[in-house]
Amino acid sequence: MQATGKTGALRHGYQTGAALGAWRLGPGPRGLELSAHVTSRSEYWLAQWPVDAVLDVGPSQQWTWRDVRVEPDGADAVRVFLAGDPERSRR
Numbered sequence: 835m836q837a838t839g840k841t842g843a844l845r846h847g848y849q850t851g852a853a854l855g856a857w858r859l860g861p862g863p864r865g866l867e868l869s870a871h872v873t874s875r876s877e878y879w880l881a882q883w884p885v886d887a888v889l890d891v892g893p894s895q896q897w898t899w900r901d902v903r904v905e906p907d908g909a910d911a912v913r914v915f916l917a918g919d920p921e922r923s924r925r
Contacts, residue, residue, distance in 0.1 A: 835859065835860070835861075835866060836859060836860040836861075837858075837859045837860075837889075837891065838856075838857065838858050838859070839856075839857050839859075839889055839890055839891055840855065840856055840857075840890070841853075841854060841855065841889075841890040842854035842857055842870060842887065842888055842889040842890055843887075843888045844880060844885050844886070844887055844888075844902075844904060844912070844914070845879075845885065845886050845888055846879050846880075846882040846883070846884070846885055846886075849876070849879045849882075850876065850879065851875065851876055851879035851880035851881075851882070851885060851904075852872045852874070852875040852876070852880055852904075852912065853872070853873045853874045853875070854870040854871065854872060854873065854889075854912075855870065855871035855872070855873045856870070856871045857869065857870035857871070857889060858870075859889070859916075862913075862915075864915055865915060865916070865917065866915070866916040866917070867913060867914070867915055867916070868887060868889070868902075868912075868913070868914040868915075868916060869907065869911065869912075869913055869914075870911065870912055870914070871910060871911055872910050872911060872912055880904065883901075884900065884901040884902075885901070885902055885904055886898055886899065886900050886901070886902065887899045887902045887914050887916060889920075890925070894924055894925055895922065895923070895924060895925065896922070896923050896924075896925050897920035897921070897922055898920055898921045898922075898923065899914075899916045899917070899918070899920050899921075900921070902914050902915060902916055902917075903915045
């Protein structure tokens with residue numbers, strides 16, 4: 835699976851741990867990997883468990899992966915490791 839987008843979030847429940855800007859989804863050395871620019875973050879909510887990755891795909895659809903692993907990738911980016919297929923929903 836490969837995709838790109840402009841917005842998304844890392845969430846603990848309904849709390850936003852990080853707002854994501856431009857992102858790229860694709861295969862990585864450890865499986866499916868999300869690379870994203872972070873536009874704002876809350877270290878407190880990012881440190882809580884579990885964290886879900888929510889990606890805005892198109893004007894009215896979201897993909898959500900539950901219980902993801904997040905690693906910093908510089909000061910304003912993250913790498914997120916995803917497993918399985920996303921939950922698909924309308925916004």
